Amino acid sequence: MLVPLVTSLRTAEPVVVDAALLDAFQAAASKHTxxxxxxxxxxxxxxxxxxxxxxxxxxxxxxxxYLRSRAGQGAKPASLARYKASIARLHQLLGLVDPTVAPMVKLTLAAIRKDKGVAQRQAAPLRFKGPVSDVERDPARGLNLRALLESCGADPVGLRDRALLSLAYDTGLRASELVAVRLADILPATDRDARLLAIPRSKGDPDGEGATAFLSPRTVRALETWLEESGITQGPVFRRVYVRRYKARPRQPGRDLATLSGREGYDWRKALPRPAVEARTEYSVGNTALHPGSIGPIWRAIIRRAFDSGALPDLTRDDLEHWLKRISGHSTRVGLNQDLFASGEDLAGIMDALRWKSPRMPLAYNRNLAAENGAAGRLMKKLG
Incomplete structure (x- = not known):
């Protein structure tokens, strides 16, 4: 609730809070906003x-x-712009003069942008075959999604991770959208081996107009295996898997009855022999959806397991650590974007597939590929 927060802010004098206006704003805004x-x-x-x-x-x-202070602490211009917008929103909701429209604030933000630059650090892409030019013919290499999928285990954690990773790549869903997938959202497709995924709401669709994404046969197989193993019949598809491991215990002989304590209430069952116990692992699946913040760590755990099993032979230990620092819950979305570009799809097709309203982000994600495959890049390859 915003009312308790607003009323607790440091003020020069009591501020009149329009509770109805704040409630209306909360009803209209997304939970992430x-x-x-x-x-x-x-x-x-x-x-x-x-x-x-x-x-x-x-x-x-x-x-x-405040903006200069946060910039000095390492905040990027994009984050500073958000802080400025939040302060502006607060004053607007309270019917106060917006201080962020003053030239002093605008010039300060412009100076910080000039000093630091506005380029944002891009999440590392998880491309299906890795860094290849021809996504259809080139063999997979480097960090690639195909190897990650194949390295996922047959236990419940591995089955969930394979389905989660495969669906994330197929659809390009953001982390918050990915964990919101429900069983009822998976629909039949013309291809009997494929499925469609209904996306009721997304970051670019706050009003719930809805969209549809394609699920490949590969993803359908992974989903069916996971759902059968987990017993999920409704509700969120991707949930936490609880793992409990028991250590092995050798057989323990019983105690001599003559040595037992004669105290009243002594539990004589403690003196009985205990059989040997083998090491085992038990799994249980939760009832609620994964948290969006768990997607990045899940991707990094999959990559570490794949590397340790030898599924990523092109990577050195240093390569692994380099990639892990840049992998995020957005990496599958970036990877699909780049694979679509490398396969020859135009900007309109990429924007439609990933449900973008503006070309700014797909162009930013493909900046390096565009340089390599652009006019100058093609010429340099010919010249050798």
């Missing part, structure tokens, strides 16, 4: 208290100093 707003406002309020500033209403100088 609300979580980001709460986090940003709490951080700004803490900074104001530490520096003896007033959070509401904030002055242009306060906002400018």
């Amino acid at each position: 609300l979580a980001a707003l709460r986090s940003d406002l709490s951080a700004f309020d803490l900074w104001c208290r530490q520096h003896r500033r007033i959070t509401v209403p904030a002055g242009p100088g306060d906002v400018a100093d």
